[in-house]
Amino acid sequence: MAKKYGMIHDNNLCIGCQACSIACRSENEIPESVYRLQVWVKEEEYPNGTIGYEYHRQSCVQCENTPCVGVCPTKASHITEEGIVLVDVDLCVGCLYCVAACPYQARYVHPVTKAPDKCTFCHDTRLARGEEPACVTVCPTDALIFGDLNDPKSKINQALSSRVTYREKEKLGTNPKMFIVPNHKGGINS
Amino acid sequence: MTQMLSRRGFLKLSSTAAAVASLSSIPGTLGAMEESQKHYKGNAKFTPSICEMCTSSCTIEARVEDGKGVFIRGNPADKGRGGKVCARGGSGFNQLYDPQRLVHPIMRVGERGEGKWKVVSWDEAYTFIAKKLDEIKQKHGAHTVAFTARSGWNKTWFHNLAQAYGSPNLFGHEATCPLAYDLAMDDIFENGVSRDFAKAKYIINPSHNVFEGIVISYARQYMEALEHGAKVISLDPRLSTMAAKASEWHPIRPGHDLPFVLAFIHTLINENLYNKKFVEKYCEGFDELKASVAEYTPEKMALECDISADTIKRMAREFAKAAPKAIFDFCHRVTLTPQELELRRAIMMCNVLVGAVEQEGGYYLNKGAGFYNKFLGEGDAKAPVLKKPKIPAYPKVEFPRIDRIGEKDSEFFLAKKGNGIVTLIPKATLEDLPGVPYRLHGWFIARNNPVMTQTNTETVIKAIKAMDLVVVMDIQVSDTAWYADIVLPDTTYLERDEEFNAGGGKNPSYDVGRQKVVEPIGESRPGWRVAKELAEKMGLSAYFPYKDIEDYRLQQVGDNIDLLAKLKATGMASFGVPLLLQDKKSVAEFVKKYPSAASKVNEEGTIDFPHKIKLFSPELETVSKKGALSYEPYKYKEADELYFINGKSAVRTNGHNGNNLWLNNLCDDAAVWIHPKTAERLGIKNGDKIEVSNKYATQKGKALVTKGVREDTVFAYFGFGHISKELKRAYGKGVNSNTLYSPLVSPNSGMNLHVVGVKVKKA
Ligand code: SF4
Ligand code: SF4
Ligand code: SF4
Ligand code: SF4
Numbered sequence: 001m002a003k004k005y006g007m008i009h010d011n012n013l014c015i016g017c018q019a020c021s022i023a024c025r026s027e028n029e030i031p032e033s034v035y036r037l038q039v040w041v042k043e044e045e046y047p048n049g050t051i052g053y054e055y056h057r058q059s060c061v062q063c064e065n066t067p068c069v070g071v072c073p074t075k076a077s078h079i080t081e082e083g084i085v086l087v088d089v090d091l092c093v094g095c096l097y098c099v100a101a102c103p104y105q106a107r108y109v110h111p112v113t114k115a116p117d118k119c120t121f122c123h124d125t126r127l128a129r130g131e132e133p134a135c136v137t138v139c140p141t142d143a144l145i146f147g148d149l150n151d152p153k154s155k156i157n158q159a160l161s162s163r164v165t166y167r168e169k170e171k172l173g174t175n176p177k178m179f180i181v182p183n184h185k186g187g188i189n190s
Numbered sequence: 191m192t193q194m195l196s197r198r199g200f201l202k203l204s205s206t207a208a209a210v211a212s213l214s215s216i217p218g219t220l221g222a223m224e225e226s227q228k229h230y231k232g233n234a235k236f237t238p239s240i241c242e243m244c245t246s247s248c249t250i251e252a253r254v255e256d257g258k259g260v261f262i263r264g265n266p267a268d269k270g271r272g273g274k275v276c277a278r279g280g281s282g283f284n285q286l287y288d289p290q291r292l293v294h295p296i297m298r299v300g301e302r303g304e305g306k307w308k309v310v311s312w313d314e315a316y317t318f319i320a321k322k323l324d325e326i327k328q329k330h331g332a333h334t335v336a337f338t339a340r341s342g343w344n345k346t347w348f349h350n351l352a353q354a355y356g357s358p359n360l361f362g363h364e365a366t367c368p369l370a371y372d373l374a375m376d377d378i379f380e381n382g383v384s385r386d387f388a389k390a391k392y393i394i395n396p397s398h399n400v401f402e403g404i405v406i407s408y409a410r411q412y413m414e415a416l417e418h419g420a421k422v423i424s425l426d427p428r429l430s431t432m433a434a435k436a437s438e439w440h441p442i443r444p445g446h447d448l449p450f451v452l453a454f455i456h457t458l459i460n461e462n463l464y465n466k467k468f469v470e471k472y473c474e475g476f477d478e479l480k481a482s483v484a485e486y487t488p489e490k491m492a493l494e495c496d497i498s499a500d501t502i503k504r505m506a507r508e509f510a511k512a513a514p515k516a517i518f519d520f521c522h523r524v525t526l527t528p529q530e531l532e533l534r535r536a537i538m539m540c541n542v543l544v545g546a547v548e549q550e551g552g553y554y555l556n557k558g559a560g561f562y563n564k565f566l567g568e569g570d571a572k573a574p575v576l577k578k579p580k581i582p583a584y585p586k587v588e589f590p591r592i593d594r595i596g597e598k599d600s601e602f603f604l605a606k607k608g609n610g611i612v613t614l615i616p617k618a619t620l621e622d623l624p625g626v627p628y629r630l631h632g633w634f635i636a637r638n639n640p641v642m643t644q645t646n647t648e649t650v651i652k653a654i655k656a657m658d659l660v661v662v663m664d665i666q667v668s669d670t671a672w673y674a675d676i677v678l679p680d681t682t683y684l685e686r687d688e689e690f691n692a693g694g695g696k697n698p699s700y701d702v703g704r705q706k707v708v709e710p711i712g713e714s715r716p717g718w719r720v721a722k723e724l725a726e727k728m729g730l731s732a733y734f735p736y737k738d739i740e741d742y743r744l745q746q747v748g749d750n751i752d753l754l755a756k757l758k759a760t761g762m763a764s765f766g767v768p769l770l771l772q773d774k775k776s777v778a779e780f781v782k783k784y785p786s787a788a789s790k791v792n793e794e795g796t797i798d799f800p801h802k803i804k805l806f807s808p809e810l811e812t813v814s815k816k817g818a819l820s821y822e823p824y825k826y827k828e829a830d831e832l833y834f835i836n837g838k839s840a841v842r843t844n845g846h847n848g849n850n851l852w853l854n855n856l857c858d859d860a861a862v863w864i865h866p867k868t869a870e871r872l873g874i875k876n877g878d879k880i881e882v883s884n885k886y887a888t889q890k891g892k893a894l895v896t897k898g899v900r901e902d903t904v905f906a907y908f909g910f911g912h913i914s915k916e917l918k919r920a921y922g923k924g925v926n927s928n929t930l931y932s933p934l935v936s937p938n939s940g941m942n943l944h945v946v947g948v949k950v951k952k953a
Binding site: 012013015016017018019021022023025026027032043045050051052053134137138139140141142185 | 279417856
């Protein structure tokens with residue numbers, strides 16, 4: 001069976017340190033004015049009266065039902081056999097339908113190629129070399145877990161079976177492959 | 191950075207990016223070099239080295255492709271750090287290729303701080319410095335020149351140069367940072383100690399924010415402890431990331447950690463929660479301690495620290511119950527106070543009292559080769575000891591150091607000469623210090639930025655301006671370099687080899703020091719070379735008996751070629767098996783490996799401490815009558831003022847890498863945290879421009895209204911509001927905390943104060 005790559009972002013383990021964001025910039029040569037990945041930090045008041053921080057990973061969530069691919073007139077936006085959504089710069093006509101269609105605001109226009117771009121799970125760089133995505137490699141507290149969802153023994157499946165997770169905007173039916181472990185302090189315990 | 195990295199902050203990023211891209215054009219910078227001269231030669235494989243984006247010195251690996259820095263990651267061979275780096279570590283190549291970095295020596299041509307420079311050759315630079323140093327020597331004596339360099343950042347070379355020249359005034363950066371706890375552990379344990387956070391069941395953390403002032407191994411260990419269900423108590427006036435992750439957050443009154451700890455000890459003793467057997471067998475000074483804390487009841491101290499007596503008592507009981515898997519974290523920085531040494535000693539004593547030392551999940555002694563080898567008998571393999579090249583005797587100095595370390599009645603006698611009390615330099619330049627029959631006339635500063643990192647910035651600048659010679663060696667025109675006479679371009683850590691380092695945790699370990707990933711760019715030169723060449727100019731070459739760093743390293747390892755090869759290939763090496771003296775299992779395993787150590791094992795199957803642990807310090811008693819613990823209330827602020835405190839950001843390091851393009855883009859402003867109620871009272875709304883002022887300075891900033899700070903306190907990240915106009919990205923952005931702090935140098939520890947009173951109003 002083909003691989004199906006997914007990722008977990010654990011809000012309990014994330015410290016908002018931005019190592020992932022910098023590693024992504026470094027590995028994928030992301031121009032200064034744009035980003036594929038950031039972690040947004042927000043102060044939160046929990047029902048029990050305590051306050052804390054919530055960490056939101058802002059990046060492509062690698063939908064299985066992909067609005068961005070659906071609207072692309074030239075097939076420049078496409079999904080690989082391993083479930084990674086990519087943009088073929090040569091086929092792109094710059095209509096930016098995909099940018100508008102993405103409900104996760106994950107796409108930006110690359111200032112040099114002028115084509116839409118976004119997180120690729122490091123498809124061309126690290127996965128091609130048999131390594132994990134850059135963000136996962138550096139995360140100091142192991143808040144990111146990456147792996148093959150089709151392999152029952154993979155790290156990601158083990159983590160999914162032991163931690164409570166949700167996915168963003170699940171109602172839209174996009175079926176993201178980015179899983180989020182909510183903060184226990186938010187009152188949800190695994 | 192927490193709230194600052196909110197969505198709004200990020201969206202702003204795209205607009206600042208354009209401005210930031212404008213290249214530096216001052217003479218001597220990389221940006222001013224001709225394109226054709228910028229060729230980068232490097233290794234396409236991963237080279238193991240040591241990060242220098244902060245002082246934690248993580249083991250890393252860096253890769254270069256087609257002459258361009260590609261990726262920095264943690265060294266996977268380093269289990270403690272799990273092969274990880276932080277955002278700062280990941281931005282290292284930005285420092286290397288920064289057009290604003292200095293790659294030629296530059297000499298001041300205008301007034302100090304005017305920003306007028308000319309490029310000079312290395313030879314001109316050496317000639318100038320040698321001549322000036324000689325003039326000062328003739329006129330005032332060599333002892334009037336202070337030399338400051340940080341460990342692992344050129345200290346070996348420039349301290350060597352200083353002593354060859356004839357100055358006893360050697361300094362590190364320690365007194366602005368870890369010195370108080372270093373002194374406390376030397377006094378109590380006669381040894382360095384570490385904390386085994388990962389295995390602890392109960393941790394009290396007084397503002398040690400390892401998730402923002404990142405130390406990767408600590409961050410991982412704390413996270414592991416939390417994941418295993420350990421209880422972590424954060425005492426912090428503001429909601430740091432650590433406080434947010436902790437099981438409980440108690441916003442303690444700034445600068446009042448000591449009364450909390452004294453009440454804690456009071457409870458441990460009065461409720462008989464301490465480990466009598468341990469204390470009797472291994473400690474001295476218990477009776478004195480008991481007497482000295484008798485008056486510090488939780489009820490009384492609660493009023494000082496603003497944490498209820500019941501809470502203090504509950505924590506002491508929980509702590510004792512969890513022992514020996516209990517850690518009262520002696521922490522880093524906190525809200526530095528006049529009683530730093532007392533505070534760190536008191537904290538460490540909590541662990542001692544419950545016997546949580548040399549145990550899993552508690553404190554343990556750092557075991558370097560010397561310590562470790564003592565437990566090995568004849569015939570067993572010993573951990574190697576690194577050697578130093580033989581240097582002729584330094585000229586004798588008749589004058590005391592400015593901090594008078596080494597003299598019996600010096601209040602700083604506990605400090606080591608290689609660290610010194612660097613915070614005294616401005617005072618020693620501007621006024622006569624008791625027992626010091628001279629003032630300072632010169633300052634040689636290698637990779638240290640006192641203008642940014644010492645408190646009361648104005649005094650530091652005033653002192654620098656009063657000097658006859660100020661030399662700075664740095665990779666950029668730092669805030670201190672801005673006022674220098676001559677600035678020498680250091681190599682970044684990715685361009686230089688360094689000496690090997692010996693360390694020790696539960697067993698001895700070694701690391702490669704730094705290893706070159708690319709050839710030095712422009713005219714930048716590493717410290718070992720500059721010190722040696724300058725010494726040659728001054729006729730002191732006998733004090734540098736090595737050809738180059740390779741030769742130096744060879745002399746370090748002696749005939750241990752295996753160690754040399756291992757360090758170069760993997761970046762690190764460790765010897766023997768871990769040893770925890772009070773852990774039977776660990777001792778048994780140690781003896782199995784080294785049978786001759788069996789003679790050290792006592793009837794309980796553990797190993798006795800090599801020295802008594804001191805709960806009372808006879809030395810401190812002699813010098814300052816402070817052998818026992820005591821609390822002296824200190825007035826930080828007036829009634830109508832707010833406490834001002836600072837802390838570390840996860841994406842910028844103190845005074846050092848705020849100008850780094852990527853890091854600056856992530857966080858370029860230190861907003862001032864202010865509680866909603868206080869903000870309302872002052873008519874301030876989130877994002878408003880505000881003015882923070884006191885008798886020392888006025889700073890302009892931006893308000894961040896948040897419940898994550900006490901009502902009587904405002905907070906800002908440290909390392910902002912840079913003063914050097916050559917740090918074009920970081921210049922003037924954000925509140926500069928150190929301008930607001932008082933110039934007080936804490937007795938005995940030499941630390942600066944990091945709590946002060948301020949008034950805040952809408953600008
Ligand atoms: S590197 Fe890890 S901990 Fe840091 S912000 Fe990214 S996900 Fe969070
Ligand atoms: S997150 Fe956006 S860009 Fe990524 S796959 Fe889904 S729709 Fe496409
Ligand atoms: S998977 Fe790769 S491209 Fe995606 S965010 Fe992580 S590092 Fe960036
Ligand atoms: S904590 Fe970060 S900046 Fe500091 S040494 Fe480690 S990787 Fe480098």
